Amino acid sequence: xxxxxxxxxxxxxxxxxxxxxxxxxxxxxxxxxxxxxxxxxxxxxxxxxxxxxxxxxxxxxxxxxxxxxxxxxxxxxxxxxxxxxxxxxxxxxxxxxxxxxxxxxxxxxxxxxxxxxxxxxxxxxxxxxxxxxxxxxxxxxxxxxxxxxxxxxxxxxxxxxxxxxxxxxxxxxxxxxxxxxxxxxxxxxxxxxxxxxxxxxxxxxxxxxxxxxxxxxxxxxxxxxxxxxxxxxxxxxxxxxxxxxxxxxxxxxxxxxxxxxxxxxxxxxxxxxxxxxxxxxxxxxxxxxxxxxxxxxxxxxxxxxxxxxxxxxxxxxxxxxxxxxxxxxxxxxxxxxxxxxxxxxxxxxxxxxxxxxxxxxxxxxxxxxxxxxxxxxxxxxx
Amino acid sequence: xxxxxxxxxxxxxxxxxxxxxxxxxxxxxxxxxxxxxxxxxxxxxxxxxxxxxxxxxxxxxxxxxxxxxxxxxxxxxxxxxxxxxxxxxxxxxxxxxxxxxxxxxxxxxxxxxxxxxxxxxxxxxxxxxxxxxxxxxxxxxxxxxxxxxxxxxxxxxxxxxxxxxxxxxxxxxxxxxxxxxxxxxxxxxxxxxxxxxxxxxxxxxxxxxxxxxxxxxxxxxxxxxxxxxxxxxxxxxxxxxxxxxxxxxxxxxxxxxxxxxxxxxxxxxxxxxxxxxxxxxxxxxxxxxxxxxxxxxxxxxxxxxxxxxxxxxxxxxxxxxxxxxxxxxxxxxxxxxxxxxxxxxxxxxxxxxxxxxxxxxxxxxxxxxxxxxxxxxxxxxx
Numbered sequence: 181x182x183x184x185x186x187x188x189x190x191x192x193x194x195x196x197x198x199x200x201x202x203x204x205x206x207x208x209x210x211x212x213x214x215x216x217x218x219x220x221x222x223x224x225x226x227x228x229x230x231x232x233x234x235x236x237x238x239x240x241x242x243x244x245x246x247x248x249x250x251x252x253x254x255x256x257x258x259x260x261x262x263x264x265x266x267x268x269x270x271x272x273x274x275x276x277x278x279x280x281x282x283x284x285x286x287x288x289x290x291x292x293x294x295x296x297x298x299x300x301x302x303x304x305x306x307x308x309x310x311x312x313x314x315x316x317x318x319x320x321x322x323x324x325x326x327x328x329x330x331x332x333x334x335x336x337x338x339x340x341x342x343x344x345x346x347x348x349x350x351x352x353x354x355x356x357x358x359x360x361x362x363x364x365x366x367x368x369x370x371x372x373x374x375x376x377x378x379x380x381x382x383x384x385x386x387x388x389x390x391x392x393x394x395x396x397x398x399x400x401x402x403x404x405x406x407x408x409x410x411x412x413x414x415x416x417x418x419x420x421x422x423x424x425x426x427x428x429x430x431x432x433x434x435x436x437x438x439x440x441x442x443x444x445x446x447x448x449x450x451x452x453x454x455x456x457x458x459x460x461x462x463x464x465x466x467x468x469x470x471x472x473x474x475x476x477x478x479x480x481x482x483x484x485x486x487x488x489x490x491x492x493x494x495x496x497x498x499x500x501x502x503x504x505x506x507x508x509x510x511x512x513x514x515x516x517x518x519x520x521x522x523x524x525x526x527x528x529x530x531x532x533x534x535x536x537x538x539x540x541x542x543x544x545x546x547x548x549x550x551x552x553x554x555x556x557x558x559x560x561x562x
Numbered sequence: 563x564x565x566x567x568x569x570x571x572x573x574x575x576x577x578x579x580x581x582x583x584x585x586x587x588x589x590x591x592x593x594x595x596x597x598x599x600x601x602x603x604x605x606x607x608x609x610x611x612x613x614x615x616x617x618x619x620x621x622x623x624x625x626x627x628x629x630x631x632x633x634x635x636x637x638x639x640x641x642x643x644x645x646x647x648x649x650x651x652x653x654x655x656x657x658x659x660x661x662x663x664x665x666x667x668x669x670x671x672x673x674x675x676x677x678x679x680x681x682x683x684x685x686x687x688x689x690x691x692x693x694x695x696x697x698x699x700x701x702x703x704x705x706x707x708x709x710x711x712x713x714x715x716x717x718x719x720x721x722x723x724x725x726x727x728x729x730x731x732x733x734x735x736x737x738x739x740x741x742x743x744x745x746x747x748x749x750x751x752x753x754x755x756x757x758x759x760x761x762x763x764x765x766x767x768x769x770x771x772x773x774x775x776x777x778x779x780x781x782x783x784x785x786x787x788x789x790x791x792x793x794x795x796x797x798x799x800x801x802x803x804x805x806x807x808x809x810x811x812x813x814x815x816x817x818x819x820x821x822x823x824x825x826x827x828x829x830x831x832x833x834x835x836x837x838x839x840x841x842x843x844x845x846x847x848x849x850x851x852x853x854x855x856x857x858x859x860x861x862x863x864x865x866x867x868x869x870x871x872x873x874x875x876x877x878x879x880x881x882x883x884x885x886x887x888x889x890x891x892x893x894x895x896x897x898x899x900x901x902x903x904x905x906x907x908x909x910x911x912x913x914x915x916x917x918x919x920x921x922x923x924x925x926x927x928x929x930x931x932x933x934x935x936x937x938x939x940x941x942x943x944x
Contacts (some may be wrong), residue, residue, distance in 0.1 A: 184669030190572070193938040198807035224628050226617035226642070229578070235608035238656065248648060249682050258654050258685065260642035262619055266630060272619065272640050276656055276678060278685020287566030289941050296676065298657060300631050303640065303660020303674040308690060310937055316944050345944055356780050371647040394626070442746055466610070553691055553933070556575040559671050562698050562727055 186555040191309035191544055195551075199544040201313045204349065207321035207536055208328065212508060213267065215325065216536045218456065219505025222266030223531045231458035234261035234275075234530060236240040254281030254414070255290060263530035264300055267537070273534040275311050277524040291315075295537045298549050305555065306542040311533065318536040320349020322526045323410045323435045324357050324453065329452065329507050330433045330522050331358075331408055331516045339406030340366035341399055341421050342413030343379035346437060350410045351379075367402035367421070371395060400427045409434040420481045425449045430519040437526055439481030444495070450523035450533030451516075452487055452501040460484035461526060464492070484525030568937040573691035573926055577933075581926040583695045586610040586731065587738030589703035589918055590710065594890060595649065597707065599886025600838065602657075604648030605913045613840035615645035616912060625812075636663030636796070637672060645912035646682055655679040655916040659692050671739045671898060673697075677919045687937065689923040692840045693915065702731020704837065704908045705792045706739050709891050712815045712835065712895045712904050713740075713790055721788030722748035723781055723803050724795030725761035728819060732792045733761075737769050745774040749784035764873070782809045791816040802863045807831045812901040817907055821863030826877070832905035834869055834883040841909060842866035846874070855932070866907035 191199065217223055224468075225231035239251040239259040277293035282390065293311035298304060302491035335358040337537065340347050343366040355362060364383055368376035376395045383390050396402040399421050403409045409432060413421050420439040421532045425446040434450070440456060449511065452459060470478040477493065480486050490496045504524070506512040515522075546548045568866045582588065599605055603837065608614035621633040631638075644656035644820045659675035667673060675693035679684060716908040717740040724727050725748040736743060746842055750758035758777045767774050778784040781803050785791045793816060795803050802821040807828040810816065816832070836842060852860040859875065862868050872878045878897065886906070888894040897904075 182669050186670070186674070190935060192936055193942055212658065220627070224619045224621070224631075226619060228620060232617060232851070235614060235642060235644060237608060237646055238610060238612070241607070243603075245602070245648060247652065248604065249606075249646065258644055258646070258656075258680070260617060260644045260658070261640045262617060262640055262658070264619055264631065264640070266627060270629065272660060274640075274642050274658055276642070276644070276658070278654060278680050278682070280684060283684050287564050287940075288568070288684055288686065292568070292680075292687070292937075294678065294687055294690075297924075298658075298660050298674075299639070300660070302662060302665050302668065302670055304670065305674070305676055308676075312762065313942060313944060348832050348944060383934065411595045437635075441563065551935070553572060554574055555674075558669075559576055560695060562695060562730060 184558045186304050187552050188555060189307045189541065190306040190551045190553050191540065191549065193305060193310040193313060195544060195549045196310050196313055196540055198549050199540040199547065201317055202318055204324065204352035207317050207375065208324040208353050208357055209492060210535050210539055211321045211325045211532060212319065214265065215455070215505045217267045217506045218531060219503065219509045223529055224264040226262050228459060228491065229462060231456065231462055233459060233527065234259040256281065257277040258404045261466060261530035261533065263534045265531045265534045269535055269538050270300060271297055271534060271538050272300040273537055275315065275530055275533040295409050295533055297537050297541055307537070308400055309358060309537060309540065310414060311537070314536050314540060316345055316349045318532045319346050321353045323350040323437070324353025326504065326524050326526065327354060327437050328357055330429045332525065333519060334360065335407045336360055337363040337406045338363065338402040338506045339409040340364060340379065341402060341409065341411040342438070343368050343376045344412060344414055346412035347410055348379060348382050351383060354408065357416050360398060361390060364390055365394045365396050365402045365406065367396045367399050371397050399423055403427050405429050406432060408432070411435065414435045418480055423444065428521050430521065433524065435524045435526060436483045440483060441479065441481065447486060447523065449488070453504055453522055453524040453546060454484040454487060454501055455504045455526045455528060457501065457503055459529065460488045460525070464488040483518055483523060483528065484524065486543065487525065497533055566940045568686050570937060571689045571923065571926060572933040572935050573689060573922065573931065575692040576927060577693060577931045578692050578922055580931050581922040581929065583699055583922050586703060586734035588697055589699050589889070590706040590735050590739055592705045592917050592921055593700060593707045593914060596647065596913055597837070597890045599647060599649045600913060601891045603657055605886045606646040607912055608644050610842060611840060613838065613844055615841060615909065616641040622745065636647060637661040639802065643912035643915065645916045647913045647916045648823055651917055651920050652682060653679055653916060653920050654682040654804050655919055657697065657912055657915040659693070675917065677915055679916065679919050679923055689919070691922065692727040693917060693919070696918050696922060697915060698731045700914045701728055701910055703735045705732040706735025708789050708817050708886065708906050708908065709736060709815060710739055712906065714813045716742065716899060717789045719745040719747070719788045720740055720793040721785040722746060723777050723784060723791065723793040724759065724820070725750050725758045726794060726796055728794035729792055730761060730764050732794065733765060736790065743772060746772055747776045747778050747788065749778045749781050753779050781805055784917045785809050787811050788814060790814070792820055793817065794819045796820065799863055807903065809866065812903065815904045815906065817906045817908060820863045822865060823861065823863070829872070830869060830877060833902045835886055835904055835906040836866040837886045837908045838881055838911060839883065839885055841911065842870045842907070846870040864907065865905060866909065869907065
């Protein structure tokens with residue numbers, strides 16, 4: 181029997197950096213472990229189906245109540261994302277964050293995120309940590325992992341749709357895993373977009389080996405000749421970037437993290453991959469069926485959810501959509517021919533946060549980083 | 563524009579006690595504010611209906627995976643409970659906890675809980691705090707609030723079903739609001755139950771004005787002549803304590819916080835009250851319809867959920883169930899005659915945690931209690 185005392189580690193953003201949170205290449209490897217464990221069922225996420233992305237506080241668009249917080253800016257929400265991850269991790273935890281498009285003007289990031297790790301046996305907190313960098317890096321690591329399995333041998337050109345913070349993280353992962361990348365083409369909201377300029381400077385500063393960095397006028401130009409196309413456009417319906425199959429190079433891999441506007445006809449032509457089929461089934465169930473006045477189904481925009489509807493409508497078979505985990509675990513071949521073009525849907529999952537949090541926590545413990553906090557010497561007997 | 567710096571307060575259990583978390587009478591008053599705001603719609607909980615209790619990690623009963631955490635002890639789970647509360651609180655937050663029946667043997671409480679408060683505009687953490695006492699006291703305050711509105715003028719005798727930690731907290735609330743209580747009768751799992759002995763010692767120590775404390779052999783004996791009956795039996799189906807309407811004193815108030823086994827016929831006789839109708843509707847939707855082989859409906863055990871099924875099955879009208887909030891806000895009369903016996907279903911809601919956390923946080927700020935932690939001087943530009 182322990183004496184009942186509980187201490188836990190606090191890691192602020194500076195501590196997280198010292199603990200290695202920015203190591204994108206290492207994070208790709210850890211995400212590979214996460215996806216492998218997911219494929220084996222060695223995880224739990226929220227809810228009875230164990231696949232919930234999280235639980236959101238959804239702000240209303242209007243309210244009769246004076247001062248009630250409204251959905252009146254981009255991404256305004258709070259989400260709690262709990263998970264358990266097995267294998268060598270064997271740890272529970274959660275990410276909890278609030279977002280508000282107005283934060284930037286106040287000198288804050290749009291989202292402010294914190295993560296907690298907990299002993300899965302007792303529930304005791306192990307670590308409370310700043311999760312902004314953690315979340316960005318693990319998000320960017322996933323396109324890196326997808327590219328590792330689905331890209332053709334040589335990756336020289338990257339096409340970026342939405343050159344914001346997520347794709348800066350994706351670039352860290354791509355560069356860590358594909359040192360031969362020489363060209364990056366990107367398209368932002370406008371050719372003068374500040375985020376595009378920022379991405380250009382970011383690549384110049386961090387990856388001088390990229391000799392050709394182009395800000396393009398439209399999606400067609402940005403994806404032309406790209407080996408990997410990575411979409412992370414922070415926009416909502418009906419502003420999803422339009423993409424046509426014919427614009428893509430044979431053998432390309434298109435990774436969608438937010439939403440794309442692709443016609444059903446075009447969507448059929450792609451080889452289809454998702455990170456977690458069950459999660460998109462849950463989304464489709466929550467969102468329900470929506471049709472245009474002419475009876476055709478509306479795109480969900482989230483590509484994985486589109487795939488679920490395509491199966492439901494009999495356009496494709498369930499087996500036509502590969503699970504990334506089955507490929508990582510060697511149960512399914514990634515690429516069947518050199519010309520097939522992949523459309524890969526990925527979304528954030530709390531098991532990814534828990535895994536990267538766990539790595540940073542252990543690195544911090546090893547290096548003596550952070551502030552140890554006492555919860556109680558002995559729990560108060562109420 | 564701020565300089566982007568974020569600091570927040572950490573409160574361990576000792577800090578929380580200094581900040582006043584154990585003030586049960588004050589907590590009843592704060593819960594009154596919470597319920598009033600809830601009745602006015604000035605809150606958000608999780609999900610599209612804004613009424614989710616939380617998001618749970620549900621452990622499976624068995625797994626083929628070596629070492630996978632199982633539902634192999636009482637209350638084993640993790641839950642994230644996010645909420646926004648309006649009015650003078652105007653703050654977001656969440657409680658996150660893990661529970662495991664095996665914790666006691668290790669010198670830990672069964673649940674280990676932490677709460678976070680966040681600026682609802684920016685999402686920035688304001689306070690991270692130990693939430694074991696917070697959660698217990700707010701849970702016990704709710705029966706105190708129910709009794710304040712529904713009990714007859716004189717409250718002298720309390721009947722306790724399940725004399726554990728929740729009902730010790732309920733006793734703190736009852737004693738704070740009804741100083742004339744002279745008799746407490748209780749029933750535990752057995753007449754020799756250690757928790758019953760502990761409750762007896764607890765009352766003797768804290769409330770010497772209670773002259774008659776009896777550990778009873780069964781529920782019938784414990785509820786006899788009681789003005790208020792408070793059930794908090796930490797058991798699951800089929801072990802809910804059986805209660806019969808005829809055992810109760812005219813004018814009594816029965817408060818159920820976990821589950822009771824009452825026949826449908828008897829349940830019909832009570833005047834019915836719930837803390838949040840929408841939450842029980844969500845439970846009923848999740849649980850679905852369950853029937854005995856003879857076609858009669860199974861009791862849900864959670865009384866509020868039973869009420870939802872009774873409305874669904876046409877046994878009662880929706881208006882036959884009063885919302886506590888409507889009574890607190892003066893829209894509905896609590897008691898219509900001196901003899902009616904109330905059956906009141908209450909469940910924990912994250913808005914209660916957020917409110918009591920907010921009170922403790924502000925008390926701590928005022929008294930200079932706790933540890934200020936820095937998240938970042940300036941957010942790292944990724």
